[in-house]
Amino acid sequence: MKHTVLLTTDLYHPHNDPNDHWNLATLFALHKAGQIDLAGVLCDEDKPDRKRWSDNFGDPSIESIAQLNYLTASFVPVGIGSHDPIRCDADLLRAAENGERVSSIRLMLSVLESSALPVDIHLTGSCRDVVIAAAMRPDLFRRGRVRVFLNAGTWGPQEPMEYNVSLEPYAFSKVFELPCDVYWAPCFEKLEPYPYHVSERANYYEIDQGEFLPELSPGLQNYFLYMFDHVRTEGWLSYIQGEVRADRLRHWCGVKRQMWSTPGFLLSAGLACTSDGTLLPEGECADPLFAYTPVRVRCAPSGLLEWEDAAADTGVAMFRLYDKERYVRAMTKLVLELLKTI
Helix, strand or coil: CCCEEEEEECCEECCCCCHHHHHHHHHHHHHHCCCCEEEEEEECCCCCCCEECCEECCEECHHHHHHHHHHHCCCCCEEECCCCCCCCHHHHHHHHHCHHHCHHHHHHHHHHHHCCCCEEEEECCCCHHHHHHHHHCHHHCCCCCEEEEEECCECCCCCCCCHHHHHCHHHHHHHCCCCCEEEEECCECCCCCCCCCCCCCCCCEEEEHHHCHHHCCHHHHHHHHHHHCCCCCCCHHHHHHCCCCHHHHHHHHCCEEEECCHHHHHHHCCEEECCCCCEEEHHHCCCCCEEEEEEEEEECCCCCEEEEECCCCCCEEEEEECCHHHHHHHHHHHHHHHHCCC
């Protein structure tokens, strides 16, 4: 079944993590194909110092959303998220009282009220805004009506804390208490030691950008180059309409890219993936590469959690990968085919 989709994302320019721009392009490709109704992009505004480790990053990247709207002839709206952290129930109550002043929360509630289709909310950054929206209007977060796809955390050791959880640990814990269905895809098994590996309960994979970038349209190549090179001296539209900088494209073709979140996007389009990367309607795939299966989760306000498999539906389902050896190739194939449509 086709779903209305909302994306919450820590999307910035200069970027915080290029994966957020890959995620955005993948969803726009599904939207352009008519497989989802991308009803809004909700950009985090939760790092006032604009610093992540040793890197600085900029304001919410409305430029990237505008570029993809232009390239796909779409008009997907954008909202900017709430600024103040929520660390306890009292903070959440105050945030809910002021939620009408936050454009991302107003956009989320408007879509939930008006969509004729079931709504999927994909959390790929902070969990803050969806938790505030649910505190304001719990009646809109009904099972069978809304699914929240939570892309955050680790399924093995919980410390050190994964980045998306660290953005708002208390809000992360509250996601598991939402009255709607929650689909949880951990990012990793554990954060240490690096490098990361594909694992059976995490949706992480890594791609070779050199397999993608030369195959894309000039406009989409420039979309990625605008982001990779932190372009500030040219306008977002004139840049993607211009000539592709071949030397910069070659440079970025030599870089690997960490990826997450794709499996949940496919479910929003009613699609399942086979082990060889073929997309089929969800009900017609007898041997899917991955699925979400029932679990019980106990999550403390600190963001630290415990989980266990469940025999029956609990309202929370967790990502499960059935073929680790073929996962990366399958994801590479299907994402490339999607992006080539832009």
